[in-house]
Amino acid sequence: xxxxxxxxxxxxxxxxxxxxxxxxxxxxxxxxxxxxxxxxxxxxxxxxxxxxxxxxxxxxxxxxxxxxxxxxxxxxxxxxxxxxxxxxxxxxxxxxxxxxxxxxxxxxxxxxxxxxxxxxxxxxxxxxxxxxxxxxxxxxxxxxxxxxxxxxxxxxxxxxxxxxxxxxxxxxxxxxxxxxxxxxxxxxxxxxxxxxxxxxxxxxxxxxxxxxxxxxxxxxxxxxxxxxxxxxxxxxxxxxxxxxxxxxxxxxxxxxxxxxxxxxxxxxxxxxxxxxxxxxxxxxxxxxxxxxxxxxxxxxxxxxxxxxxxxxxxxxxxxxxxxxxxxxxxxxxxxxxxxxxxxxxxxxxxxxxxxxxxxxxxxxxxxxxxxxxxxxxxxxxxxxxxxxxxxxx
Numbered sequence: 001x002x003x004x005x006x007x008x009x010x011x012x013x014x015x016x017x018x019x020x021x022x023x024x025x026x027x028x029x030x031x032x033x034x035x036x037x038x039x040x041x042x043x044x045x046x047x048x049x050x051x052x053x054x055x056x057x058x059x060x061x062x063x064x065x066x067x068x069x070x071x072x073x074x075x076x077x078x079x080x081x082x083x084x085x086x087x088x089x090x091x092x093x094x095x096x097x098x099x100x101x102x103x104x105x106x107x108x109x110x111x112x113x114x115x116x117x118x119x120x121x122x123x124x125x126x127x128x129x130x131x132x133x134x135x136x137x138x139x140x141x142x143x144x145x146x147x148x149x150x151x152x153x154x155x156x157x158x159x160x161x162x163x164x165x166x167x168x169x170x171x172x173x174x175x176x177x178x179x180x181x182x183x184x185x186x187x188x189x190x191x192x193x194x195x196x197x198x199x200x201x202x203x204x205x206x207x208x209x210x211x212x213x214x215x216x217x218x219x220x221x222x223x224x225x226x227x228x229x230x231x232x233x234x235x236x237x238x239x240x241x242x243x244x245x246x247x248x249x250x251x252x253x254x255x256x257x258x259x260x261x262x263x264x265x266x267x268x269x270x271x272x273x274x275x276x277x278x279x280x281x282x283x284x285x286x287x288x289x290x291x292x293x294x295x296x297x298x299x300x301x302x303x304x305x306x307x308x309x310x311x312x313x314x315x316x317x318x319x320x321x322x323x324x325x326x327x328x329x330x331x332x333x334x335x336x337x338x339x340x341x342x343x344x345x346x347x348x349x350x351x352x353x354x355x356x357x358x359x360x361x362x363x364x365x366x367x368x369x370x371x372x373x374x375x376x377x378x379x380x381x382x383x384x385x386x387x388x389x390x391x392x393x
Contacts, residue, residue: 001360001368003375006064007035009354013182014088016041016081017065018105022138022164023122023198024094025061026171031090031178032064033347033356039084039372042365044071044393054337059362060344063334067363068372069393076391078104082113084376090178094122097132107193117191118181120174126197136198138164145202150209153224170201231276232283235313236291236299242313243291243299249273251308258306259290334358366393 005011013036017028032038040062052058071077085091091110093100100106100121107119121127124136142148142160152159177194185191203210209228212218220228225244227233232255233246247255252271256264264270264286269279276283291299296312303310312318319325330348333341347356369392373383386392 001066001371003037003066004359005035005037006033006359007351007354007356009351009356010035011037013037013090015039015090015092016084016088018091018093018095019122021094022061022167023170023174023196024092026168027120027122027174027178027196028065028092029061029063030172030175030347033358035354035356036090038065039368040065040067040363041072041081042067042069044069044077044366044390053362053365056342059336059342062362063344064359065363066360066368066372067366068369069366071391072103072105074389074391076386076389080373080378080386080392081105082110083378084372085110085117086114087376088114088117089182090118090120092120092122092174092178096135097121097123097127111191115190116185118178118185118194119191120178120194120196122170122174122196122198124198126200127195131199138167138198141166141198141202145199146206146209147202150206150220150222150228152222154222156222159222165205166198166202169205170196170198173201173204226280226284229277231273231280232287234284234287236284236288238291238294238296238299241296243296244309244311244313245287245291245299245303246309248309252276254306254308255303258302258308259287261290332358334361336361337364369393 015031015036015038017038017040019025070080110117110119125131148158174196181192181194209220225235235242235244253265256262270276300310331343332346333343336342370383
């Protein structure tokens, strides 16, 4: 299968994908979906590269790529990788920090083959320091970063976020690092080493909670579905479900009018942001008493008519069937390996001139080895010999 760019935005950018798990593939998917020629490098004879390959998660992480398989533990396999790297722009890996040195694709080695190469190394805790060799996955980092200490209801113990958020944000920040390095390379004509870790990304994502601690010395706690500082912002039970209500402080009068309680607008117990904060439980109880007598559609209609942010709590199914989501076309289809279309989420942002699309399915194991090597200058006899010696599959 010749390279079929998913977009012209990053067309002709060549990326070697040595990743596994999630953070690395999320990074590479950003590049693939915007048109980079991504070559996924699987490990020869590795059972992990076969199991689960046709499951939804794997298909979603590795779409818009081509696939080859190399034996990176062999000299010949590494030699093949070096020849690919000579013509590539980016290499992305998320092995433990010492693995790249041991297998010979560390930054200094790759730089000696191609001074313009950008190596992206993703790890749990960084490339150096006391934790560099400790294994770490999303949930471990959610706990260690402090995220679980501010997630969930007070008194119920720590709670993980319902998605692998540390992996995902690390992948996204890594992709941003690639783009930043590429822009810089236009001036210097030199590549560089992009390093990202789950712990750094997740702690940066603490955002306002981190600032509250660093600037004000406040150690944030769990507040459930409430906002840590804005009152009222919460999830409320209705007669037939739940709604989120999240007025900006100046919207307090709008909220009161919409709920038929104009008397609360200037009430001394609720009139200002500060006093509402000090009476958090009371304010939430008051609103719950009003909202609990209405169904979700009525609450939403009343508040949105008053331009107060409000929305239902959807299941994943309801979210994908929401009319706005349907209008935005967040789901695209691509032909699966069995010829039947599979539906996957598209990129969440759009470019007016160079859109992204799902072009090709996730490759089968080593599906494009011969084709890709030929494009990089290997002749048929070389490829045959490499196969026979187990350097490639």
